Structures are given as structure tokens and as C-alpha cells.
Amino acid sequence: MSIDLKTIKHISKLSRISVDEKKVEKLAGDLNSIFEFIEKLNELKTDNVQPLTSVAETTLKLRDDKVKSKNLRDQIIKNSPQENEDYFVVPKVVE
Amino acid sequence: MSEITKQSLSELIKNIKDKKLSSTEVTKAFVERSEKSKKLNAYVTEDFSAAIDKAKKFDENPNLDLKLPGIPMAVKDLFCTKNVKTTAGSKMLNNFIPTYESTVTQNIWNEGAILLGKLNCDEFAMGSSNETSFFGNVQNPIDKDLVPGGSSGGSSSAVAAQLTPITIGTDTGGSIRQPASFTGTVGLKPTYGSCSRYGIVAFASSLDQAGPMAQNVKDCALLNEVISSYDEKDSTSIDFKRNNYSKELTNNIKGKKIGIPKEYRIDGMPKEIEDLWKKGIEYVKDCGTEILDISLPHTNYALPTYYIVAPAEASSNLARYDGVKYGFRADGENLIDMYEKTRSEGFGAEVQRRIMIGTYVLSSGYYDAYYLKAQKVRKLIKNDFDEAYKKVDAILTPSTPSSAFKIGEKTNDPVSMYLNDIFTVPVNLAGLPGISIPAGHDAKGYPLGLQIIGKAFDEQNLLNIAYAMEEKINFKNKITDWWIK
Numbered sequence: 001m002s003i004d005l006k007t008i009k010h011i012s013k014l015s016r017i018s019v020d021e022k023k024v025e026k027l028a029g030d031l032n033s034i035f036e037f038i039e040k041l042n043e044l045k046t047d048n049v050q051p052l053t054s055v056a057e058t059t060l061k062l063r064d065d066k067v068k069s070k071n072l073r074d075q076i077i078k079n080s081p082q083e084n085e086d087y088f089v090v091p092k093v094v095e
Numbered sequence: 096m097s098e099i100t101k102q103s104l105s106e107l108i109k110n111i112k113d114k115k116l117s118s119t120e121v122t123k124a125f126v127e128r129s130e131k132s133k134k135l136n137a138y139v140t141e142d143f144s145a146a147i148d149k150a151k152k153f154d155e156n157p158n159l160d161l162k163l164p165g166i167p168m169a170v171k172d173l174f175c176t177k178n179v180k181t182t183a184g185s186k187m188l189n190n191f192i193p194t195y196e197s198t199v200t201q202n203i204w205n206e207g208a209i210l211l212g213k214l215n216c217d218e219f220a221m222g223s224s225n226e227t228s229f230f231g232n233v234q235n236p237i238d239k240d241l242v243p244g245g246s247s248g249g250s251s252s253a254v255a256a257q258l259t260p261i262t263i264g265t266d267t268g269g270s271i272r273q274p275a276s277f278t279g280t281v282g283l284k285p286t287y288g289s290c291s292r293y294g295i296v297a298f299a300s301s302l303d304q305a306g307p308m309a310q311n312v313k314d315c316a317l318l319n320e321v322i323s324s325y326d327e328k329d330s331t332s333i334d335f336k337r338n339n340y341s342k343e344l345t346n347n348i349k350g351k352k353i354g355i356p357k358e359y360r361i362d363g364m365p366k367e368i369e370d371l372w373k374k375g376i377e378y379v380k381d382c383g384t385e386i387l388d389i390s391l392p393h394t395n396y397a398l399p400t401y402y403i404v405a406p407a408e409a410s411s412n413l414a415r416y417d418g419v420k421y422g423f424r425a426d427g428e429n430l431i432d433m434y435e436k437t438r439s440e441g442f443g444a445e446v447q448r449r450i451m452i453g454t455y456v457l458s459s460g461y462y463d464a465y466y467l468k469a470q471k472v473r474k475l476i477k478n479d480f481d482e483a484y485k486k487v488d489a490i491l492t493p494s495t496p497s498s499a500f501k502i503g504e505k506t507n508d509p510v511s512m513y514l515n516d517i518f519t520v521p522v523n524l525a526g527l528p529g530i531s532i533p534a535g536h537d538a539k540g541y542p543l544g545l546q547i548i549g550k551a552f553d554e555q556n557l558l559n560i561a562y563a564m565e566e567k568i569n570f571k572n573k574i575t576d577w578w579i580k
Contacts, residue, residue: 007455015410015454016417017447018435030448030509031455037510038399041468044475051470052477054301055526055551056288056331063327075194079421088419091430 099124104314118165122150161207172213184228187441197294215249244274269519272531276494276544279572287526288333291326299408317341346563349383354487358394397521403469410453494531494544
């Protein structure tokens, strides 16, 4: 398997990380050597193996649906890069 | 009495309880030494004057029944600390001041400890050398230009250099045990689910675990006792009976069965590591244990599995950094452009690489071939351990395939960097507890560690074995304070 520049552009779009032309070559090289390493798993036959989704073999605990935290507005908005009164501000999305 | 910063946690606690030392004296001593040690770059954020104020307050009305009475300590900058900047080693969080406290650090403050500051780490804990940090690499106090390991590199450096008596790190693939091994210190990764993940900046949630780092096993046991707790704020926190690990600590491990996995004898392993392992086997034998050869047949597949599972979870966890609610924001022409620029300027190269691997293995058409496949192999790896633990109580391996390497030596080859975690990664994949203890030096005089892997929730036995071995090994760390002179 080889990751080409088109695939890099596709992953870049999916992950919302812009990749400039200078970095693409190096990134492709790195990703290809990592994927070559990962391909080793294909040596194993796993048709009848159940996937492991969690090592903690417990069922999720239920809890009462009660509000425990109140009046957190100021705390929540405190670290935002840009806010206006009670809102987060982002670049204009509707013309 | 020996110099304050040279004392172990247990000695400091005893001296504070016996009123031979005040919290203020102890805190000032560690602050002073930390001030003189800036060259190591172990701290990202110092909170020294607040620490001294807290120590004075403690001394006014000392509660000596607490487990960490007035003990100062610095913590990895991956734990959210209320009103103290928490960066995760990233430009993305360089302006982030949490409004809440992580459960693990809250447990520590509840027992009387005092925050000294936040310690450097690889960006979002992704790295094995602390070189991916936005705040620069950390020096290993063992020798100049040597990496301290990673991702908890600031933590290992600070404990080895005695800037803090103890600390906490996090371990997703070896990030506590590998740096402990590189700096001649003790590091424990507890069983998955024993320490709450609430308030820890997430990397790979099915693998992340917080744990103690210290100069000896007893201190490690005490700190584990403090941080390990059931927490309803973490849905994977497990409600099991936790021991008083330090009180119940014993060097009597007679009759325990220790497994030696043949698959850990990897190709190209340096003779020094092989010899260290043999010596380790002799030490546990001397403690009256029985040595058994075991097989963990899927060991070779652990790293490739990890490099699918961890980036996949990371790509999902790190999707939250979009420049909207908190963290760094870059200006963009429109919303999408703002997201893309924020993430490309805010994340470093290794983090971007892992997000992209993770995005790819989870993307439409590739999910089954990569992610599902990795989850299946993860099951096989866990089965290997389950099978082995029918015969043995614990497993003994080297901690790392080499001693600490030079700064810059592996940064251009991600795969060779990843290979560093070959002995530690399987433990995370299976959710087991593992501890690294210093066990000897290589020809260059750099420390080497041995890893003991336990059964799930069996930290007490694991610590007992480490404690008994520590006594036999009688390791002395060679620290010359070269960075102060």
C-alpha cells in the first residue's frame, strides 16, 4: 500500500488540518513508512476473533438524571478565543 | 539529617510528622533547587510563590494525619489544575486555564500536598523523548544532551534531579515506565480503570492511565494509594477494593511464580539489556520465587496494533480543538479555513501525523482493514496475557530495548522512535499494571530499567515484587548536578 499525494489531501481535508505543498512530500514519506510497519497485522488470520473494544470488562453504571452543576456560563466561556456576551464567536457562516 | 531535597518522600513525611521539618522549609528547598535547575527545562509553568504561601498556611495549622502532609510536588502538564495554566505541551493550549481540577490531582491536594508547578511533556503525550513539546526538549539529569524519555519527560527529569520528591505522569504506551527507565527512577502504570481520567487531557482513552513516579518503590506505593480511586465522573473508572499499598508493602514474595516471555528476546537487542534481564531473573530467584518460561506469541504485533488504535482514538479526541470554545485560534477567511489554519498552526508535526493516521484508519473503506483488524489483534494480545496468568503471578521483562538516547538522534525517523515502546505497549493494550524499576547501568553509565507486569488489579503483588527486587539490586543513581555548576 502506498499513500499518494491525493490521499494526503483527502486525509488533510477530513482531519481539518491544512497541509502546505512544502510539507506534503515529507508527510507522505513518514506516513508510508508507518503504514508499512502497520501492514504486519495482515500476517494474522483474525476472521473468528471478537474485537476488543474495552479492557474494562464492566457494564456502564447508571446514574440518576439530575443536574449537578449549575451557573457555569462564565466558566465555560472564560477560555474562548472570542466571545460576545454569552456566545462563542466564529467567522460568519451565513451570508 | 541529610539535605532536604535528597530525602525520599517517606523520609520527608516522617520529618514533617516529627516536627523536625516544616512544610515551608521543605517547599522552599525544592523551589530553590528548581530555580537553580532551569537548564533542564523540566517546568512549563512554575507556581512557586503560591506553593510557599500554601506551605506557610499548612504550617499554621498542620494536619499531620494526612498521607502527604505539606509535601510539595510538581505534576505533568497533562492534568488540569484549577486556575493554573494547563498546556499538554502544546501551542494549542498555551492560553488554557482550567476552571476545574482533575480527580487525580484533587486526591493529591486532599491529602495535604502542595502544587509546585506543571512539568513539561511531549505534545498531547505523543512522543518517547519529550522532543515534541511546544516548550522545547527536556534534559536528562543523568547526562547532558540525553533525552529524559517521554512522554512524561519533565516528570522523570524532575524526580531524578530532585526538583520534586515525587510526581505523577500518564502512560498510554509507556510514557511513565520508559522515562523512569531512562532516568534511574521508579514509575508505575496502574491497571486501566484504577485512576480516574477525569480532567486529564485525553490522548487515547482506552489506553490512558495516570500513575506515580518516584525515587523508590515505597514512595511509589504511597502515591498510588492516594491517586487510585473510583470516580463516577469517569465512565471507565472501576469500583474494586483498593489496598493500602504502602502499608501492606512486603519484601516477602516467596513462592510467587514469575514468567519470562521468550518473545521479548527480540532481534538485535543489545547484550547489555540481555545481561540485565538475566541478572533480574537471578534477583527474583534469590527472593525465593519460581521462574517459569512463558510465551506471549502476539508480542510482535503489539506495536502495529498500538499505532492504529492510539492514533484512531487521538484523532477523535483531538477533534475538539477547533479554535472555537477554548485554546488557540488562527484567523481564517471563513469557518472551515479558520478550523484548518487553527489546527495546522496549533498542533506540532507529530500530533498532526498521528491525527492523520487516525483519520485515515477510521475513514470510509479502511475502517475494517485497519481499525477493526487492530481491535481483533488487541484481543489476541490480551488473550496471551490471560493464558500466561493461569501459570504465573507476574512477568519480568526489560523496560526498554536501550538506555536513553541523544537529543535529536531519532527525531527524523518516526518508526525507530516508536520501537522504543516495544516492551511497554503490550501492557497498555491489555490494560494491565506495569512498573519499571532501575536495575543497573550500561557501559556509558546510563541507567537501565526492568519491568514487572502484574495481573489486573494486582498492584499490591506487583509492588511487593518490585520492593523485594529493589532491595537486592541496591541501585544508586549517578547524578552529578552538572546543570547547576
